[in-house]
Amino acid sequence: MVAILKRFTKQDWIIFGALQIVTLSIIIAIFTWARQLGFVYASVIDSLFQFRDFAEDFRQLFYQSHQLLPQFIHNLGGGQNAFNLTYYGLGNPLIILSYFLPFVSMYAYWVIIMTLIVLATIGLIYIFLRQRFDSIISLVATICTLVSMPLVFNTHNEYVFITYLPFLMLALFGVDSYFRNSRYWQLILGVFFISLINYYFLLSCCLTIGLYTVFVYFEKFPKKFALSLFLKNLWQVSFRAIVGLALSAVILVPTGLTIWQGARQSQTSVNLAELLLPNPFAGNDEHALGLTAAWLLFLLVLLFYKNKAWQITSLIWLIIVTFPIFDYLINGGLYIWSKCFVPMLPLLILLTAGSLCVIRRFFMSSELVIYKKTALVFLSCVLIISISSSSLKFNNPLDASGFIPYKNLQSLQSQTLNNSIDQTLNSDVNNGKYRSSVEYDSSLLPPSNKIFNANYFSDSIYASILNKPYERFFRNSLQIGTINILPWYLYSNNNALSAIMLGCKYLFYNSNNSNAVDLPRQIAGFTKVNQYTFKNDKVFSLGYASDKVFSSSTQMNNLQLVQSLISGISKDNSLTSKTLPDVSNLESLDLTNIFNKVGKNPKSFFIDTPLKINYKLPIKLHNKLLFIKITMLNDPNNFIHKIDINGNENAYMKNKYYGNNNNELKYVISPNQDGSLDDLVITISKRLESSKDENVPFKIKQIEAFTMPVDSLLNAYKSFDQMEVTNFDTNGLKGNINISKPNSIMAFSIGYDKGFSLKIDGKDTPIFQVNGGIIGANISKGQHSIELSYVAPGFYLGCVISLIVLVSLIGFSVWQSRIIKKSLFKTAI
Numbered sequence: 001m002v003a004i005l006k007r008f009t010k011q012d013w014i015i016f017g018a019l020q021i022v023t024l025s026i027i028i029a030i031f032t033w034a035r036q037l038g039f040v041y042a043s044v045i046d047s048l049f050q051f052r053d054f055a056e057d058f059r060q061l062f063y064q065s066h067q068l069l070p071q072f073i074h075n076l077g078g079g080q081n082a083f084n085l086t087y088y089g090l091g092n093p094l095i096i097l098s099y100f101l102p103f104v105s106m107y108a109y110w111v112i113i114m115t116l117i118v119l120a121t122i123g124l125i126y127i128f129l130r131q132r133f134d135s136i137i138s139l140v141a142t143i144c145t146l147v148s149m150p151l152v153f154n155t156h157n158e159y160v161f162i163t164y165l166p167f168l169m170l171a172l173f174g175v176d177s178y179f180r181n182s183r184y185w186q187l188i189l190g191v192f193f194i195s196l197i198n199y200y201f202l203l204s205c206c207l208t209i210g211l212y213t214v215f216v217y218f219e220k221f222p223k224k225f226a227l228s229l230f231l232k233n234l235w236q237v238s239f240r241a242i243v244g245l246a247l248s249a250v251i252l253v254p255t256g257l258t259i260w261q262g263a264r265q266s267q268t269s270v271n272l273a274e275l276l277l278p279n280p281f282a283g284n285d286e287h288a289l290g291l292t293a294a295w296l297l298f299l300l301v302l303l304f305y306k307n308k309a310w311q312i313t314s315l316i317w318l319i320i321v322t323f324p325i326f327d328y329l330i331n332g333g334l335y336i337w338s339k340c341f342v343p344m345l346p347l348l349i350l351l352t353a354g355s356l357c358v359i360r361r362f363f364m365s366s367e368l369v370i371y372k373k374t375a376l377v378f379l380s381c382v383l384i385i386s387i388s389s390s391s392l393k394f395n396n397p398l399d400a401s402g403f404i405p406y407k408n409l410q411s412l413q414s415q416t417l418n419n420s421i422d423q424t425l426n427s428d429v430n431n432g433k434y435r436s437s438v439e440y441d442s443s444l445l446p447p448s449n450k451i452f453n454a455n456y457f458s459d460s461i462y463a464s465i466l467n468k469p470y471e472r473f474f475r476n477s478l479q480i481g482t483i484n485i486l487p488w489y490l491y492s493n494n495n496a497l498s499a500i501m502l503g504c505k506y507l508f509y510n511s512n513n514s515n516a517v518d519l520p521r522q523i524a525g526f527t528k529v530n531q532y533t534f535k536n537d538k539v540f541s542l543g544y545a546s547d548k549v550f551s552s553s554t555q556m557n558n559l560q561l562v563q564s565l566i567s568g569i570s571k572d573n574s575l576t577s578k579t580l581p582d583v584s585n586l587e588s589l590d591l592t593n594i595f596n597k598v599g600k601n602p603k604s605f606f607i608d609t610p611l612k613i614n615y616k617l618p619i620k621l622h623n624k625l626l627f628i629k630i631t632m633l634n635d636p637n638n639f640i641h642k643i644d645i646n647g648n649e650n651a652y653m654k655n656k657y658y659g660n661n662n663n664e665l666k667y668v669i670s671p672n673q674d675g676s677l678d679d680l681v682i683t684i685s686k687r688l689e690s691s692k693d694e695n696v697p698f699k700i701k702q703i704e705a706f707t708m709p710v711d712s713l714l715n716a717y718k719s720f721d722q723m724e725v726t727n728f729d730t731n732g733l734k735g736n737i738n739i740s741k742p743n744s745i746m747a748f749s750i751g752y753d754k755g756f757s758l759k760i761d762g763k764d765t766p767i768f769q770v771n772g773g774i775i776g777a778n779i780s781k782g783q784h785s786i787e788l789s790y791v792a793p794g795f796y797l798g799c800v801i802s803l804i805v806l807v808s809l810i811g812f813s814v815w816q817s818r819i820i821k822k823s824l825f826k827t828a829i
Helices: 002-006 010-036 045-065 082-088 093-098 106-130 135-146 165-181 185-197 199-220 227-247 249-262 272-276 291-304 308-322 324-330 338-364 369-389 406-412 415-427 468-477 496-501 558-567 710-714 795-828
Strands: 435-439 504-509 533-535 543-546 549-551 569-571 611-622 624-632 639-645 648-654 664-669 676-688 698-709 724-729 732-739 744-751 756-760 763-765 768-770 774-779 782-790
Touching: 002 106, 010 106, 010 135, 045 082, 045 093, 045 106, 082 199, 082 249, 093 106, 093 185, 106 135, 106 165, 106 338, 135 338, 165 185, 165 199, 165 227, 165 338, 185 199, 185 227, 185 249, 199 227, 199 249, 199 308, 199 324, 199 338, 227 249, 227 795, 249 795, 272 324, 308 324, 308 338, 324 338, 415 435, 415 504, 468 558, 468 744, 468 774, 496 504, 496 558, 496 664, 496 710, 543 732, 558 569, 558 624, 558 698, 569 744, 569 768, 611 624, 624 639, 624 710, 639 664, 648 664, 698 710, 732 744, 744 782, 756 774, 763 774
Parallel strands: 435 504, 549 569
Antiparallel strands: 504 533, 543 744, 611 676, 624 664, 624 698, 639 648, 639 676, 724 732, 732 782, 744 774, 756 763, 756 782, 768 774
């Protein structure tokens, strides 16, 4: 790259500077446009509630623990392996840089970083092209980069989809450097930073580096193909890339094991014919390269550029973008979605420049000399427009529908709410025993990833990789369905059972939100402390014990499962006892006629507009909880149904990319403030995912319901021995507990994970799963000290690998420099 810059002419520097000015102007224009419309720039749901909030959490955890790589995050999702969140910035050097700028908000920091990333990408693309093309061809092709969908759309939406691009360019320069002088640092460092910044695109980046290696090889050796020489060069480049990967093993190894153990499975179905039949336009979307234009470019280069390097690269590209199986594999078998091709943007631009050369060669040979320059400029403009517009027809990149309104962001960032949280949690000497929750308007995705305070421990989380046992406990044991279209979003949704069992002592509320200001009053047991805070002292600690043990080997229905949670602990089928919990205080309630007034068939009807039903309960309930389960019929069509009952939302979804497959919609309805529960307000809405699904009916298989006295739940904690938590850190927790009964089992409301180890009174104690997914252990009668520790699986192995590679690289560099010095010395003599 330095050699290329040395060859820059004055014209090159003018063009380079102009490109930077134009790029910055476009970013500022979009920023201004968003603010004028009342929206926050780069504020789509994922950007704010995942990438920004998680990054801020990592920064705050670093200030507390002084650890760059925390092992465990107690504050989120009931406690999660920190490497579940690698994708969102754990170990990301771009995020770590923010640790030194505590005075800069994470939102402002991301906007600045994203701007620098785009400027660097545009500049490096121009330098990349100038080593093969003249300044005019390089300029036009770079403009094509600037107007391509990865830059236009992702710059202000999914900006993490492009943050690695400058380092990918560094790796491509490293390939050139290898073939030119056998140097390796650029390639190693490029792959290393890509691994840390965004491992999701790592496979696609490596594929891009491999394809570029093939291109450069045939460019350097165009006449005769020698398989042994080709494989040797391919291995040399691959080895350097592997070294870069190994250098980042401290992140990749524990992350890989975490994905292996708990990654979500694909929620979509893909048939073999869909994968193998050619379809070059199947993957077009707002994130992609504009594959329609790309496909035509590859074909143009293949047919008319009489050069082996260009032809072979174009042919490989044609195959990759034409057959959906490659799209599917690069996306890790999750779905067919062309966002996986974003890292291949540099190669697309390289082929774009080649296409321009083909076009220019054609016109330069034409007899119409007078018009050839005009025609060439015109066709170049057509090419730029085709690159930028081929995806625009699928999605307007400046569409503000996914942005957060500025007034809503102000509400989310309410300083008075933050002050209330700080004051409440810091003044409660027992706050370490409990969790908290912050409630917001249901029109927004709740900010479940924000850590408001060092003592703020949440049961909720929104991330694509979760602790699976905790998720099972959350969904199945606590009767919580999926309130969002995304299955990896855990949120308790005003569920009294989960609030008490998970130890949510405080509910904090934004009083500026008038749409749901009374919602906490409808969660059984919570009383208003002040304008922002609701409190319930009758909740479980994070650790509790009981001698009443029920065997989960016996099939339990909803009644038995709920009662077992509040009266004892459910263990796996190793127990010989088949004892079932007492369900005498639970009563079934017939609600099968809820939808009788809707349509001709109450179990299958169409919804053209949101449907609201006011349903009078067959009997008046007083101080009772109402549990409802609506079982939906599975449907092959792509659609979303959402049902809200008295402010408790649940969703069933199937679509092209995502789907929660949640056909059991569960609700825990609390009585009103006066203890009464006479009627239900049910709202049903539907969002179709494609035009062919316009007549998809709402299909119900079964409706079940039962009631429980509120006091049974509120007083449940009294029958358990409760642990007093004395210390939290990023490696575990400590506490004390007095066990009143012999042969008890202790449970922690933290998802079971292989990385945990438990010491009771300083002695190692085996752990196992209880209550459907949380940590349990046998414990004897008496006073005990508890120490629950966590080390992410593969963390130490990754540290060892990274350290060995780093030391080896330093040693090799020192040895190589001495060899060079000796060689120069002998030459001088």
